[in-house]
Amino acid sequence: MNINDNSGITNYVAKADRYEQMKYRRCGKSGLLLPMISLGLWHNFGHTDDFNNGRQLLRTAFDFGITHFDLANNYGPPYGAAEDNFGRIFQKDFVPYRDELIISTKAGWDMWPGPYGNYGSRKYLIASLDQSLKRMGLDYVDIFYHHRPDPETPLEETMGALHHIVQQGKALYVGISQYNAEDTARAQEILQDLGTPLLIHQPRYNMFDRWVENGLLDVLRQKGVGAIAFSPLEQGILTNKYLKGLPEDSRAVKDARYLNADHITPEVLDKVAKLNAIASSREQSLAQMALAWVLRDETITTVLVGVSKKQQLLDNIEALKNTKFSSDELKQIGQILG
Numbered sequence: 001m002n003i004n005d006n007s008g009i010t011n012y013v014a015k016a017d018r019y020e021q022m023k024y025r026r027c028g029k030s031g032l033l034l035p036m037i038s039l040g041l042w043h044n045f046g047h048t049d050d051f052n053n054g055r056q057l058l059r060t061a062f063d064f065g066i067t068h069f070d071l072a073n074n075y076g077p078p079y080g081a082a083e084d085n086f087g088r089i090f091q092k093d094f095v096p097y098r099d100e101l102i103i104s105t106k107a108g109w110d111m112w113p114g115p116y117g118n119y120g121s122r123k124y125l126i127a128s129l130d131q132s133l134k135r136m137g138l139d140y141v142d143i144f145y146h147h148r149p150d151p152e153t154p155l156e157e158t159m160g161a162l163h164h165i166v167q168q169g170k171a172l173y174v175g176i177s178q179y180n181a182e183d184t185a186r187a188q189e190i191l192q193d194l195g196t197p198l199l200i201h202q203p204r205y206n207m208f209d210r211w212v213e214n215g216l217l218d219v220l221r222q223k224g225v226g227a228i229a230f231s232p233l234e235q236g237i238l239t240n241k242y243l244k245g246l247p248e249d250s251r252a253v254k255d256a257r258y259l260n261a262d263h264i265t266p267e268v269l270d271k272v273a274k275l276n277a278i279a280s281s282r283e284q285s286l287a288q289m290a291l292a293w294v295l296r297d298e299t300i301t302t303v304l305v306g307v308s309k310k311q312q313l314l315d316n317i318e319a320l321k322n323t324k325f326s327s328d329e330l331k332q333i334g335q336i337l338g
């Protein structure tokens with residue numbers, strides 16, 4: 001039943017067939033299945049963004065079986081805003097579906113002033129997760145991440161804090177992000193000794209950024225750790241949207257904090273145009289091919305996309321209709337990427 005709740009958007013009842021189209025992969029050697037496409041709230045959920053658009057994106061995602069929403073303490077702007085807005089949407093729409101959702105958050109980047117609001121101390125991680133839970137109105141998150149390596153805090157302390165958080169019941173699983181292969185192996189061993197498995201690693205991985213292929217994926221495979229690839233579309237560059245200039249409503253124009261016109265050079269666009277031609281021959285959009293390409297290796301559990309529009313999400317979900325590549329296609333793509 002749809003009832004108007006005076007917010008200009010009707011009350012939410014999830015689609016009954018929401019699990020029919022999405023595919024799920026096991027996260028490493030854990031018991032947890034994740035949707036092959038997950039939704040990130042880094043952009044489009046701040047206080048400067050349209051709240052109802054964000055609400056529509058989360059509803060659409062869940063209606064198509066995207067059970068995993070990824071946040072961090074500092075997503076906004078301002079910091080904390082994405083968790084705040086997610087919490088409001090959660091209360092309005094998702095309370096009945098809590099047990100069908102995998103909600104993650106993170107701490108590791110600068111969050112509040114002074115020596116305790118950054119990096120990887122036990123003090124920071126535990127306080128930050130408590131703040132995140134309050135903002136989102138949750139009792140626990142499903143996955144809590146250390147967001148980036150800390151060159152100074154002993155890894156034992158950071159991993160000990162993650163273990164403690166699981167023991168407290170404030171997170172069901174833990175993960176790390178942006179760690180190199182060597183530190184990932186050590187983190188996994190420390191956590192294993194403590195009795196808390198390392199569930200997942202969140203690295204940046206896309207056609208233009210293949211660093212994980214030099215060791216990290218091997219470690220994850222050997223250790224049975226899952227992987228969620230962030231920015232699989234290189235923040236939108238690996239779509240056809242910039243081929244004819246800079247659209248006014250694109251991230252590179254609207255929000256130049258992390259992506260701007262300087263990143264979209266003629267060399268980049270030349271590669272994008274060539275990749276776009278291969279995608280067409282596969283009867284896919286470039287976005288779909290870029291996601292399928294990241295998912296071609298089953299070590300990658302899921303791709304973590306951001307979207308500003310519902311239609312982008314629907315386009316991305318269709319990627320799962322064709323995730324196989326012929327050796328010829330892989331060779332051609334490899335030649336373009338160089």
Ligand SMILES: NC(=O)c1ccc[n+]([C@@H]2O[C@H](COP(=O)([O-])OP(=O)(O)OC[C@H]3O[C@@H](n4cnc5c(N)ncnc54)[C@H](OP(=O)(O)O)[C@@H]3O)[C@@H](O)[C@H]2O)c1
Nearest residue numbers: 040041042230231232233234235236250251287305306312
């Ligand atoms: N662990 C970390 O350190 C870290 C760092 C960064 C991100 N993340 C996570 O990864 C998530 C995704 O990152 P991201 O937003 O950079 O991912 P992305 O999927 O590479 O880029 C998202 C952008 O691509 C465009 N887009 C998406 N689908 C499209 C389609 N089908 N057609 C055309 N354009 C499309 C949209 O741009 P427009 O806005 O231009 O429409 C969208 O905002 C974040 O939300 C966050 O959860 C984690």
